[in-house]
Amino acid sequence: MLGGLLLAVLAVITHAYVTLPDARPLAKENPKTTALMEQRADEAREAGRKPRRRQQWVPLSAISKPAVEAVLLSEDASFYLHDGVDTVELARAVGQAVEEGKLGRGASTLTQQLAKNLWLSTDRSLLRKAKELMLAHRLEEALTKQRILTLYLNVVEWGNGVYGIEAGAREHFGVPASQLTVAQGAVLASMLPSPRKRSPSSGSRALLKQSHRVVHALKVYRRISAEQEEAAHAEVDRLLGRASKDAGDEAEEDGP
Structure with a gap:
């Protein structure tokens, strides 16, 4: 039974990996929308409100340096040192999840947050987390750190419809x-x-x-x-x- 379970899990992960989005186009193209933007728009419509969206793309050079540094220190101080996943923090999160029986602390790097914003939902399922990790790896393979940071700073949510x-x-x-x-x-x-x-x-x-x-x-x-x-x-x-x-x-x- 254990062997069958492991094979089933492997099959699910393999299928998820081959069907996940390709990050390479983002090297030169800005996404027209994101999964989070679409989710927020759906939530607004379900509540009987008109979806609100305020966004203006800017290069990294058009953002004040203290603001960039503040985001990095607050969200992912090791951004330039890891390859998309903070393994130490991830291990702590897994240990806590096993102990409490559910996903709690995020343990998400800036790259993982970008992957979730671009392509995934905000639920806390193990499958979504696995996809997030795989997509973070794809982003790190396809893009430079500066490009990942630029994308993140241009798509992250900063208020209702912002x-x-x-x-x-x-x-x-x-x-x-x-x-x-x-x-x-x-x-x-x-x-x-x-x-x-x-x-x-x-x-x-x-x-x-x-x-x-x-x-x-x-x-x-x-x-x-x-x-x-x-x-x-x-x-x-x-x-x-x-x-x-x-x-x-x-x-x-x-x-x-």
Whole structure:
């Protein structure tokens, strides 16, 4: 029975691998839409609302460096060191899943997040996770790190119907991505775990705390100076402090 089960699992994985999308066209072409965009549009229509989509593609050179660094440190500090999968973090996630009987912590690299955004659903099934890992490997084989980062920053969700850092910067701060400050970049980076809940106007205390952590990390990893860190902390408080205070001190739980 065990042998038959293993063969069945292998057959499912093999079929998934050969039918998964080809990443090579993305080396030169920007995707017109993504699985996440289509899912959000379907959710809006089911709720009787008109789907909203704000997106404007920009090259990596048109995004402020502090904002890029903030996203990398917040989402995947080892991005340039791994080949698509953080094996240490993945092992921890698998151990936790076995212990709890379900998938919990994401353990997703930036490349895996891109694969999920482009082609997969937001469910937490083991099959979806397996596809995510295979697609991340394909992305790393077909594309440069800079291209993967560019794609990610242009398709990731930054609010209701807001996709990509250019749209996110304009939606939340009224500036292009090229003009994002250290504090604004830290806030955008800190929204990513739950972007539709953690908007700058939401009063999210979790967003406030995480934004300060990202600013500090930028200083620790020598991406900014001590003077820039101090100024950024003050700006984060100006951007989010009042909203957080108005929301009260009640603890919040952000969803996936």
